[in-house]
Amino acid sequence: MGWGGWMPAAPGSVLAGLRVLVLNDCGISWEQVLRVAPQLPSLEELHLCGNAIPRLTPPPTAAAEAPAGAGAGAGAEAASQPEVGGEAEGPQEVPSTSGRDGGDDDDDEAGAHRLAALFPNLQVLTLEEVGLTGWTSLALLRRLPALARLHLGGNTGITHVAYPDPDPGPAPAAAPPPSDGAAGAAAESAPAAAGAAAAAAAGSGASFPRLSSLYLGGCGVADWRSVDQLDRFPALAEVRLTGNPVLAQSRTGGRFEVIGRVARLAGLNGAEVRPRERRDSELRYLQHIAAEMEAAGADEAARAAVRAAHPRLRELMAAHGSVLATAARGGPGGSSLAASTVELKLTCVAAAAHAKMGTQVKKLPRSTTVAALRMLCEKLFKVPSARMSLFLRAPGEPLPEDIGGGDCEDRGLGFFGVQDGYEVLIDEVDPEAAEAAGRAAAERAAAQHEARLGEQLRAAERLQASPAARSPGGTVPKPSYLPLLSPHPQTHG
Incomplete structure (x- = not known):
């Protein structure tokens, strides 16, 4: 029987102990994942790389309310409980500047809660090279209570990032500037602060409350506004942005700007962000803003645009403004x-x-x-x-x-x-x-990509040509993924 018509016949088919499921490059769709989710109440890692998943859709109400069976483990009860607004059907996705899936806000929130009920323990989700057409539908993941790592590399359709919740309002008044020692201690405690922020966010109903790692390598993020949005994720401590236009357009690689714009980063592009680097990057970022202000001159509209383009300006001035002022005077004595x-x-x-x-x-x-x-x-x-x-x-x-x-x-x-x-x-x-080396590297990358696509096509052709894969009528049925979820999977050499 193909996957499209399969549903567990009895509560005994629930796989209460399955915690890691790898379905990379097997042709599964997001809808099929949602169909089997009620039978995986303890799932902690889900890997879906290389499948065609252009967008995420909310689960139907029935999927979230389907009972997972008695004695299915700690997550079964959470997976079967009704959620807020669960009677609403999943909305059609409409692009929205707020970063949400679109449509009525209540239906949008209900869809996110239904997904959270299906995956109460999911900590790691990989959606690399699945052909996502944008960030919008990813807001559906915002209520997953345990999601800590989200892998989205290789999806060039993701051209921007937007935190789903509305802006909280004007920033509070700047605090007095801390001493250099206090600033260093704050930088050293960044990972612990991120953990505390995650706990607080989980209790406050914030979106993506425990997301600490977001991998966007090789995507199409092209503007600094998206980097500013990363600072709004309450627990984010690690980001990968290599291969995105926003960094490729920067002569300096953009590292200091990312660190300056995202306060809690402890790791960027696979390298640790040490306290000394954070201080130096934030100072340089402030100097960069000062140069933009100088270029704006007396034009208040241009100066307001500069302030709007750098949301952390007030916070950074509170931390480092005295250092910049001292450097501008040439020292405490001015000379x-x-x-x-x-x-x-x-x-x-x-x-x-x-x-x-x-x-x-x-x-x-x-x-x-x-x-x-x-x-x-x-x-x-x-x-x-x-x-x-x-x-x-x-x-x-x-x-x-x-x-x-x-x-x-x-x-x-x-x-x-x-x-x-x-x-x-x-x-x-x-x-x-140098130009020739760059062209050669681009050609090698294109050739490797073509080779991967060719291998996938050949694998599909071999599957279709296999006698065992053909039905008595000579047609090729949809592949069945039931063995992957069997309590006694076959062992392949």
């Missing part, structure tokens, strides 16, 4: 040479024969522009400025940041938040070779 200069390590890693590899320590004014630094490095290390790449690395950080080219050339070192002990790496790059 301190120690406060207006910075000691940097300049390290040449160019492999060309004419380059002088090695490290030199220089004390430079914070106002030194990247263009002036480039000329200095050309004299010191004999690397032509036209072929020179400059990278800035903070102490203890594994990945340096590109600070050369474009608008960065006229920026002073202070703009990048440099402190004593930072290192500037000098390399020589052939622009034509």
